[in-house]
Amino acid sequence: MEDARRHYLDLIRQDGVRLSPPLARAFAAVPREVFVPDGFHRRDGSRVLPADPEFLRSVYSNDVLVTKLNGRQPISSSSQPSLMAIMLEALDVRPGQRVLEIGAGTGYNAALLATLGAEVTTVDVQEDVADRARAALARAEITGVRVEAADGYTGGPAGRYDRIIVTVGVAGISPFWIERLLPGGRVIAPVEHAGMHPVLAADPSGAVSVICPAGFMSAAGPLGARHDGSHPPPPAGPLTGLDPAAPARWGAPLEALAYRDLWFAAGAWHRRVTYASVPGREQSLLAVLSGGDRYAAVVLPDGEVLASSDHCAAVALALSDRWWSLGRPPMSAWRATLAQAGPLLVPRAWKLGL
Template sequence: MDEFLEQIRRSGVTLTPELAAAFAGLPREAFVPDGFRRNGGGWARPGDDDFLSLVYQDDALVTKVRDRLPISSSSQPSLMALMIEALDVRPGLRVLEIGAGTGYNAAVLASIGATVTSVDVQEDVAGRARAALARAGVEGVTVEQGDGYAGHPGGHFDRVIVTVGVAGISPRWLDQLEPDGVIVAPVDHAGMHPVLAARRPATLADPAGPLTAGLVCHAGFMTAAGPLSATHPGSFPPAAGARELGELTEFAPARFDPPLEGIPYRDLWYASGVWDRRTSHAAVPGVQQSSLALIDDDRSGGAVIFPDGSVRTAGPTLLGAEAASILDRWIAAGRPAVSMWRVGFTLTGDPEAPIWVPGSWELTS
């Protein structure tokens, strides 16, 4: 268990004693009794020689797949820790969790003293989470099947944490949130789900806004169902497949030596999404990971910004110049990290199921 905690810390997380004790005291294997998908394919099952060693890696564990796509999982523990610390949970607080997953996240919250109501739209997922919590002997968690957009009607909560990728923040959560409450949610941005921490002022007269948020970290999540993932004016384009953009040709040479890796590349990606709503990602033949891309509105072409700062274009597009301009702007701004952005929200979407989505951004020092 000490090695498990060290893995979480090596991912850049400073665990509080309470959170470290929660991770150390919970048997993660109890929450994946039917196993999970291996990173290289196949299924890891209890009884496999490497099952426990895989369970106690700082990895997400995919527990349900449909049409070869993951639709339920146990989140990466270091990401869980970052989100829980941003939630500012203390003993006695009431937490609404949107997305039950395996029940492991709710168990960690309960272990540090929260009372948790977890809502999941998938009835079988909710049922398995209840069973896992009982198996692990965790108290203080109620799991309900329902549409996460509605939250828990009639409930009152001090915190809301969302464990699936969403388009924005449901007004229903705000209705159920106490003054000065906190919402931590992974909100869609340019094909990723960076985690936002939104705090409503205690003196707010209008319980629906204004709402602002800071950025916690980069992340990618499975996407929620229903109104929580509905498109809206300003939605980013879907990702482009490996052959969709066509053959790429060089537009601008490399700028970064060494190339941007990991978080700095995602920092650039986030800024691109702020400055151009055509930002998404593209699968590029011969490139293992998805790449930052600007995609034409008619999807006839686009521009790809690679980690070395080079720009390549495909199709009859004018986006190469826009991509180069984004690089210029990001460099001139001092290569801002994602944590430097402050987000404001706009109410949009279906009038029957509106949603608060990021609509304005400013850089903080």
């Protein structure tokens, strides 16, 4: 087990993920397997049970563990550990601070927070998920965590917090969270942007910065409410009828993180940006939709543009060339301010803060 957890830390640190000594100790100390006592689903939908020989190896992988499905749709999980680490480092929690977690999941993230010395309240709108998280925390002998079945939009039980962390994809920041922040506090949340859920940091003043790219299961209810600034959802199926509209322009294809940087920038500049699949290509692609989603263009990682209309092609080409001409800014360079949009506060007027 010690070897498995040591390897686990190495997996989390891959791709440059930073683990502070306290967080490394927390990941090494909290037994992840206790939080998936009934097993879990892999990304491909296959199930792994505790009796399976590969159970512990799979638990201590750098991968999401899906614990609840609605049909074939995941609705609860233990997130990818490297993403959890990035979000926890961004949260910058100190011993004794009060933390509100929106989305209890398995309880594993709350256990890490408690091991870091935080006083944690974690809420989940699904009562059975909250019950299982509470039981898992008890089995792991983790103290300092209060689990409540409650609406994450309002934040559950009354109280104010030094930190708020959100572990489900949301369409914006709940105004109740900002009201509950103590001076100097921060919210870390994955907020919808062009079909993905980049992790954002917001402070009590409404200033917003970007932490990292991510994809999360989307929240229902007010936390998933569409607003006048929402990007279109991705098309239900692969885009067809696309013809070459511009050749490859960048030599080597962009690496995955740089492609996400381009994707974020395009979404900051244009509200009809989302993602789509294209026959014969495995990865999701940056897409521009128009005409009630009847027309589209996609930008490939090498800069080639495929399109079904001249207008979409021109927009996709202009967005990608604008990002390139600005020196390929990373998404972490973007800044915005929260503004009211329906029941949520959403980032407005994205600007580069270089």
